[in-house]
Structures are given as structure tokens and as C-alpha cells.
Amino acid sequence: MNKTLILIILFFPTFILAQDRGLLYNQTHNPQALMQNPGMRYEQTDFHIGMPGLSSVYASFGNTGFTFNDLINDNDINDNIDGILERLSPNGFFTFTQSLDLINVGWLYKSYYFTTGIYQELDANFYYPRDMLDLVFKGNAGQNRVYRFDDLNFTGNLQTVLHFGINKKINGKLFLGSRVKLYTSNLNIKSTDNSGTFSSIYNPTGNDALLFQNIRRLDLTFQSTGLDNFDEMSVGDAVLGSNLGIGFDFGMSYHFTRQAEITASVLDFGLIRFNKDTRIDRVVGSYYYTGAQFNFPQFDANEDINDYFQAVEDEVRESIRTEESDRAYTYFQPIKFNLAFSLSFGGDKNDCNCAYDFNPIEGNQKLGVQFFSLLRPKHFQNTLSAFYERSFGNILHTKIMLGFDQFNNTNYGLGFGLDLKGVNLFLNFDRINDIENLYYANAFSVQTGLSFKF
Amino acid sequence: MMTKKILLGLFVFSTLISCVDDRDVDFSGIEANPTYEANFVDFNFSAEDINNGNSESGNVYSDATEIDFFEQDINLDHLESLSFQMNVESTINSELKIDLQFVNQEEEIAFRRIESTRTIRPGYGFSPNYEIVEFNLTETEIMDVIQSDHVIISVSQESEATNNGTFELKSLARFSYLYTQ
Numbered sequence: 001m002n003k004t005l006i007l008i009i010l011f012f013p014t015f016i017l018a019q020d021r022g023l024l025y026n027q028t029h030n031p032q033a034l035m036q037n038p039g040m041r042y043e044q045t046d047f048h049i050g051m052p053g054l055s056s057v058y059a060s061f062g063n064t065g066f067t068f069n070d071l072i073n074d075n076d077i078n079d080n081i082d083g084i085l086e087r088l089s090p091n092g093f094f095t096f097t098q099s100l101d102l103i104n105v106g107w108l109y110k111s112y113y114f115t116t117g118i119y120q121e122l123d124a125n126f127y128y129p130r131d132m133l134d135l136v137f138k139g140n141a142g143q144n145r146v147y148r149f150d151d152l153n154f155t156g157n158l159q160t161v162l163h164f165g166i167n168k169k170i171n172g173k174l175f176l177g178s179r180v181k182l183y184t185s186n187l188n189i190k191s192t193d194n195s196g197t198f199s200s201i202y203n204p205t206g207n208d209a210l211l212f213q214n215i216r217r218l219d220l221t222f223q224s225t226g227l228d229n230f231d232e233m234s235v236g237d238a239v240l241g242s243n244l245g246i247g248f249d250f251g252m253s254y255h256f257t258r259q260a261e262i263t264a265s266v267l268d269f270g271l272i273r274f275n276k277d278t279r280i281d282r283v284v285g286s287y288y289y290t291g292a293q294f295n296f297p298q299f300d301a302n303e304d305i306n307d308y309f310q311a312v313e314d315e316v317r318e319s320i321r322t323e324e325s326d327r328a329y330t331y332f333q334p335i336k337f338n339l340a341f342s343l344s345f346g347g348d349k350n351d352c353n354c355a356y357d358f359n360p361i362e363g364n365q366k367l368g369v370q371f372f373s374l375l376r377p378k379h380f381q382n383t384l385s386a387f388y389e390r391s392f393g394n395i396l397h398t399k400i401m402l403g404f405d406q407f408n409n410t411n412y413g414l415g416f417g418l419d420l421k422g423v424n425l426f427l428n429f430d431r432i433n434d435i436e437n438l439y440y441a442n443a444f445s446v447q448t449g450l451s452f453k454f
Numbered sequence: 455m456m457t458k459k460i461l462l463g464l465f466v467f468s469t470l471i472s473c474v475d476d477r478d479v480d481f482s483g484i485e486a487n488p489t490y491e492a493n494f495v496d497f498n499f500s501a502e503d504i505n506n507g508n509s510e511s512g513n514v515y516s517d518a519t520e521i522d523f524f525e526q527d528i529n530l531d532h533l534e535s536l537s538f539q540m541n542v543e544s545t546i547n548s549e550l551k552i553d554l555q556f557v558n559q560e561e562e563i564a565f566r567r568i569e570s571t572r573t574i575r576p577g578y579g580f581s582p583n584y585e586i587v588e589f590n591l592t593e594t595e596i597m598d599v600i601q602s603d604h605v606i607i608s609v610s611q612e613s614e615a616t617n618n619g620t621f622e623l624k625s626l627a628r629f630s631y632l633y634t635q
Contacts, residue, residue, distance in 0.1 A: 077483050139488030141628050200491070209493040210541055210624045291493030291625070294517040294607065299509045308495075308519040438474050 021058065021447055022370055022385050023399050023415035023428035025338055026253070026263050029391075030417055030426055031106050032056045032449050034115055037265035037338060038165045038177030039251030044113050048424075050104035051450040056119070058099045060430070060445030062381075065092040065128050068439040085137060088128050090151065091379055095125045101449065102160075113167040115179070120239060123334060124156035125376050140200040149196040149220060153377050157331060159185040159272070160240050165249065172255070179249035183272045186233065186241035187226040188331055192377040194220045196286075209290040218320060220283040223329045225274045245272030247333055259344045259363065268333040275328035285320035335375045342368025346390075364391045381405075385413070395420055401430070411443070424451045484635035487534070491628045494538065495519075495607060498622035501546045504611060516608040521556070524600040528631070535630040536599060537590040544571045545619035551610050552623065556602035564598035565591070571621075 027033040028041050031048040032055060050056065066084045073080065104117035129151040134143070165179030196218030203212040225243060226233060247270015253263045292308030347364030366389040374381040385403030392398075401413035413430035427448045434441035497517070504515045544550060549570055556565040569587050591599060609621065 072477060072479055072481075077481070078485050081484065135488070137486050137488060139490040139630075141489035141491040141630075209496050210539070210626045211491065211493050213493060289493060290496065292495045292519050294495055294497035294519075296497065296499065296503070296508045296515050296517045299516075305518050309521060309523060313523070436473055439477070 021428070021430075021445075022372055022383065022387070022401055022403065023413050023430055024426070024447060025370060025372075026340055026342070027397065027399070027415075027417055027426070029394075029397055029419050030424055030449075031115070031451050031453065032101070032104070032424075032426070034106070034113075034165065034167060034177070035104075035119075035249075036267070037251035037253070037263055038115075038167055038179045038249050039175050039253055039265065040167070040177065040263065041175045041253040041255075041261070042113055042167055044108050044167075044169070045106075045453040046108050047454045048104075048106045049452055050101055050117070051452070052103055053100065054450050055104040055117075056099070056101035056447065056449040058445070058447040059097070060443070061094075061096040062431075062443035063094045064089065064442065065094065067434075067442055069437075072439070081137070085130075085133055088130050088133070090130055092128045092130070093125060093376070093379075094128070095376070095381070096122075097124075098122045104451070111169045115165040115167070116163060118160060118162050120158075120160045122156075122158045125154065125334070126156075127151060127153040127378060129153070135198075140198075143200065144202050145200070147198040147200075149194050149198070149218060152194045152220065153192050154189070155192060155331070155334075155377060156187075156189045157185060157272075158187040158238065158241075159183050163249075174255075175253040177249075177251045181247040181249065181268070181270060183245035183247060183270065183333070184241040185225070185243050185245070185272050185274070185331075186237050186277065187230075188224065188243070188272070188274055189227065190223040190329070190331055191221060196220070213290075214286065214288040215320065216286050218283060218285055222281045223274070223278070224280075225276070225278045228279055229277055242276050243272055243274045245331070245333075246270055251338075261342050261344070261368075263338070263340045263342075265336075265338045267336040267338070269335050270333045272331045272333070273328060274331060278326050278328060280323075280325050280327055280329060282323045282325075283320060284323070287316055287319040289316075337373045338370065340368055340370035342366045342387075342389075365389060399428075403431075405443075419453075422453045424453055425449070482635055486633040487630065489535075489628055489630040491626050494625040494627040495605075496622075496624045497607075498620060499609075500621075501617045501619050504546070504550070504609060504621070505617070513613065514608055514610040516606060518604050518606040520604045522603055524602065529600045529629075532631040532633055533596060533600060533629060534632040535590060535628075536596045537588060537628045538567075538625060539628070540569065540587045540623055540625045541584070542569075542571060542587065542621075542623050543584045544621045546571075546611075546617055546621050547619055548611050548617045550621060551608075553606075553608040553610065555606045555608075556599045557604055557606060558598075558601060559603045564602045565595050 021036055024030065024033050025036045026040055028043055031042065032050070034040055034042055065088050070084055071077065071080050099119055099121040102118045102120060106113060106115040131147040131151050135147055162182045163179050165177060167175065167177040169175055197216050199212060199214050199216065201212045203210060247268050249265065249267045251265035253261060255261050289312070292312065294308070295306065297303035297305060344363035344366050369384070369386050372383040383403050383405040385401045387399055387401045389397065389399045395418065397417035397419065399415040403411050403413065405411060411431040411433050413428065414432060415426065415428035417424065417426040428446065429435065430445040431441070431443040438444055499515055504513060506512065507514050509516060542552070552569045554567045555563050558564045567589060571585065
């Protein structure tokens with residue numbers, strides 16, 4: 001089963017980045033864009049259906065710590081690893097996301113546009129535990145320092161999501177939308193609430209041992225679902241999980257004028273309650289290690305020899321407790337926020353004072369800014385972008401983005417949408433700074449999809 | 455015609471993207487070479503204690519502990535170097551010998567190290583004497599030590615004396631490991 005599941009997971013994520021799908025956001029001709037903002041001013045076709053399994057394929061990665069080229073180049077790989085470890089920031093992280101739309105359907109009913117479907121998603125985020133890596137690669141000898149355990153922080157979740165959304169035209173200016181999601185999952189790992197320190201500090205002239213060594217207020221928790229029985233897991237079990245959760249998306253679009261539009265959405269405001277096939281491991285305690293303290297028993301008085309290190313081991317076991325349970329735990333979805341402002345211009349003018357109508361409001365071009373934020377366990381993953389859109393004859397839609405985020409100081413994105421005779425095909429590439437050689441990329445994402453509109 | 459151009463453009467663009475160069479990707483040379491250090495054995499006593507001794511022979515102060523935890527796979531497979539550091543502070547006004555013995559299950563001495571306290575300021579008598587002794591073990595000695603069952607540390611002086619002062623020893627062990635891919 002392992003290989004099958006891994007192939008399924010790895011088949012589509014050709015490349016990876018950072019969860020924001022800014023190029024798809026507010027593409028009003030594309031029904032898939034409703035997944036980024038259920039309140040988008042969608043053109044509201046009578047009906048749309050995505051190509052099963054191909055209506056949206058998305059993969060992204062982001063790595064603030066290093067690029068593949070930093071690791072593998074003409075220099076000695078161990079020197080490269082040393083350099084990477086030196087440069088890792090305390091909140092440096094690696095993240096990857098992959099999603100695959102299995103079914104996506106939408107239909108117009110009165111002034112409502114309903115959507116429903118199923119998609120599969122894999123999301124993982126891993127903070128580099130800088131102190132722990134130092135301990136593994138360098139050891140504590142000669143370091144004379146304190147190591148923190150709270151750097152240890154990671155999440156991973158494979159889920160299938162069933163969703164149902166409503167998009168409503170309130171009036172010519174305002175669209176609102178929402179979506180309810182049922183999350184199902186059988187595979188999850190989470191370790192986000194860790195704390196404690198390990199100290200190893202020289203104490204050559206004090207009363208205690210040469211090294212002041214202690215583990216202080218250690219509290220590590222590892223939560224997982226499905227790992228113990230991973231080998232027995234079938235593909236069906238992996239795709240459609242038995243742990244359930246619920247979530248919501250909200251969105252809106254508002255035109256101040258015929259040219260000026262503001263849009264916003266909140267996605268994945270939800271959680272999964274894991275209560276089947278779960279395992280929670282917890283390590284808690286404090287311990288002060290001084291080595292073996294010889295006390296020279298009086299052999300002539302038949303005193304026993306002490307097994308000092310066995311006593312140390314016993315003390316450690318008493319002081320640092322490990323607990324294992326199959327209790328339930330909660331996984332909060334990485335909630336996402338989108339906010340954008342745009343101005344339309346160009347193309348045919350619409351100078352009438354008539355009521356605001358459907359697409360297009362005015363102009364075949366847009367200039368705007370958009371902000372994306374995703375809540376990770378230790379930080380907000382933010383992207384601020386400026387964009388320019390242009391449509392050619394309502395057939396080809398293009399979008400160019402210039403953004404700033406944690407991965408690249410500046411990054412570029414390029415999106416294409418083809419809308420021809422009811423066939424909607426799109427292809428978006430974000431963070432393409434190093435597209436000519438992805439070994440140099442800190443981040444990259446790609447999304448494509450095919451839908452039919454009627 | 456326009457549609458064909460658009461599709462052709464998309465195809466060309468998509469074939470140009472996601473390139474990587476053809477470098478050799480080889481992780482086989484990865485090494486990790488951490489060195490860990492930990493407190494080992496500490497003790498202290500007064501001149502009166504060693505004058506009486508804690509065994510029949512007197513003037514010898516001795517203790518032992520099991521160290522079978524040394525014989526673990528991680529040490530057998532990856533331990534590259536092993537060293538000990540002893541910090542000794544003695545105000546006892548006579549020379550003391552420190553005898554460190556690693557003994558195997560057959561009660562054979564697998565590794566032994568003898569050190570002695572010395573006056574460091576001749577002419578000033580036995581003023582506070584602080585010494586740091588470090589020693590690295592050879593590859594053979596490492597194998598002998600990690601397969602030892604227990605360690606005995608004895609401190610002795612030549613003969614019974616009416617001396618005074620205190621003795622303190624602190625020590626630590628350093629382990630260097632080598633992991634290779």
C-alpha cells in the first residue's frame with residue numbers, strides 16, 4: 001500500500017510552494033476561482049462541470065531555509081550543510097501543498113449560483129528545529145549553550161473535502177458567497193505545542209559538576225492518526241477518511257464604481273476532530289544531571305557497591321515521564337485570508353447610467369493589489385502582490401503578478417486562461433523567478449485545470 | 455487561427471518551464487560528526503577520609519560503578535573518538551595517585567590510566583592545586599572501554615600520614631560520532 005499511496009500523493013505535485021493561489025483569485029470567467037472566493041463576481045453560467053480529476057490540479061512548495069542548489073553544487077555537500085545550518089533562521093520553515101479536484105459542478109438557480117464537489121488535499125508545514133539540528137550535527141561539546149525544544153513544530157494532513165457553496169448576487173454592486181465543507185481524513189501528524197530547554201553550560205569552578213546540564217520543563221507532544229497502521233491502509237481509506245471535520249469559506253465582491261472593486265475571502269475556517277486510529281505521545285519533565293556522584297562506601301563495613309549510572313537512569317525515568325494514549329485531538333485547518341482591490345480600464349467604454357450588470361463591468365484590463373495570508377502554527381505566511389490582467393477578445397485571459405513574501409524578496413507570477421466555446425482551460429505559474437532552473441528556487445507553484453461551461 | 459496560436463504559445467511556454475540542470479544529485483557523501491560531552495564521575499573527600507581508607511589496605515579510597523550502557527549499537531557502530539577530562543583540585547599536602555580502571559566482564563582491566571597530583575608551586579608548600587588532565591583513547595582502547603562492564607576509580611597515597619586538606623575530582627566524557635550516508 002505504501003508505494004501506491006505515495007505515488008498518488010506524489011503524482012500530481014510536480015512542483016510546490018506556499019498555498020496562495022493569487023493568479024486564480026478573482027478570475028471571474030473561471031468557475032474554479034469560486035473556490036478561492038465563494039463571493040466572487042462569477043459570470044454565472046447556467047451550469048459548469050469540471051473535468052473529473054483535472055478540473056484543478058495544484059502543487060506548491062516553499063522553503064525559507066535554502067534552495068536545492070545550496071545543498072547540491074560543486075562544493076563539498078557537508079560544507080554546504082554547515083552553511084545552511086548557519087543561515088537557518090529560528091522561524092525558517094518548509095511547506096508544501098498539493099490538491100486535486102475530483103468533482104466540481106455548479107449551476108444557476110434564480111440569482112444563486114450553487115457549487116458542489118470533492119477535492120483531495122495534502123498540506124504539510126515543517127519548521128526547521130534549529131537548535132535540535134545543531135545538536136544532531138554538531139553535538140553539545142564546546143557549545144556552552146541552551147537548546148530550545150519549542151523549535152520543534154510540524155503539521156501534515158491528507159484530507160478529502162466535500163463541499164457545497166452558494167454564490168449570490170445581492171445587487172449589481174455586491175456579491176456574497178459562502179461554502180460549507182466536510183473534511184474527512186485518515187492520515188495526520190501534528191506536533192505544535194512543544195516547550196522546554198536542554199542546557200549544557202561549563203561550570204568549572206562551581207560546587208557542582210563540570211557541566212551544568214539539565215532538561216528543564218520539557219513538554220513534547222506528538223499527535224498522529226493512521227501512522228501505526230499505515231502499511232495496512234488501503235487507497236480508499238487514505239482518500240476517504242473516517243475522521244470528520246467541518247469548515248466554512250466566506251467571500252464577497254463589491255464594486256464602488258464601475259471600475260473599482262474590492263474582494264475578500266476567508267477560507268477553511270474549520271477543524272477536524274481526530275478520534276479513530278489516533279496516537280498521542282507526550283514527554284514531560286525536568287532533570288538535572290550531574291554525573292555519577294561517588295560516595296566511597298565502606299567496604300570493610302560490608303557496604304554495597306552503588307550502581308550510580310543505573311540510579312541516574314532510574315531518576316531520569318522518574319523525572320522525564322513518557323505517556324502514550326489513543327485520545328482524540330483536534331486539527332485546525334490552516335485558515336486563509338484574501339483581500340484585493342482592483343481598477344478596471346481599457347476596452348469598450350460603458351458610459352451609460354444603467355444598472356450594474358454582469359460581466360464585464362467595464363474594461364478588458366485590470367490593475368490592482370492583493371494580499372494573502374495563511375495562518376501557520378508559529379506565523380502568518382503572507383504575500384502582498386500587485387497584478388495586471390488583460391483579456392483578449394474574451395478568449396484569452398492573462399494575469400501577471402509581482403509579489404513580496406517570505407520566500408523571495410520579490411517574486412513573479414504568470415497566468416493564462418483560455419475560454420473558448422464553453423471550454424475553460426487555465427494554467428498558472430507563481431514564483432517563477434527561477435523557473436529556468438528550479439534548483440535555485442526557494443518557492444514555486446503551478447496550477448492547471450479544465451472545466452466546461454454551459 | 456488565433457486559437458491555434460494561443461494553444462501553441464501555451465504549449466511552448468509549458469515545455470520551457472520547470473527546467474532543472476543536469477547536475478549529478480548525489481547524497482552519498484553526507485556525514486554528520488557531532489561531539490557530545492557529559493558529566494562522568496565526581497567525588498570529593500578529606501585527608502582524614504583517605505588516611506583511614508575505605509578498604510582493608512587503608513590509604514586507598516575506592517569506588518566503582520557499572521557502565522554497561524557504553525556497549526550500545528550507537529557506540530559500536532559510530533563512535534569515532536572518546537576522551538575524558540578530569541579536573542582535580544587538591545589541598546592535601548601529599549602526592550595522591552588517581553587510578554582509573556575500566557574492567558570487562560571477565561574482571562580483566564581493559565583500560566587503565568594513572569594520574570598523580572603534584573605541587574605546582576614549589577617552595578610554597580601544598581597550596582591549592584588545580585589540574586586539568588585530558589586524554590584521548592586510541593581506536594583499540596575505545597573498543598575496550600565501550601565493551602567494559604564497570605569502572606573503578608581509586609585514589610591512594612604512599613603511606614599513612616597526618617596530613618590535612620581536601621580533594622575534589624570532577625570529570626566529563628566526550629564522544630565523537632561519525633554518521634555517513
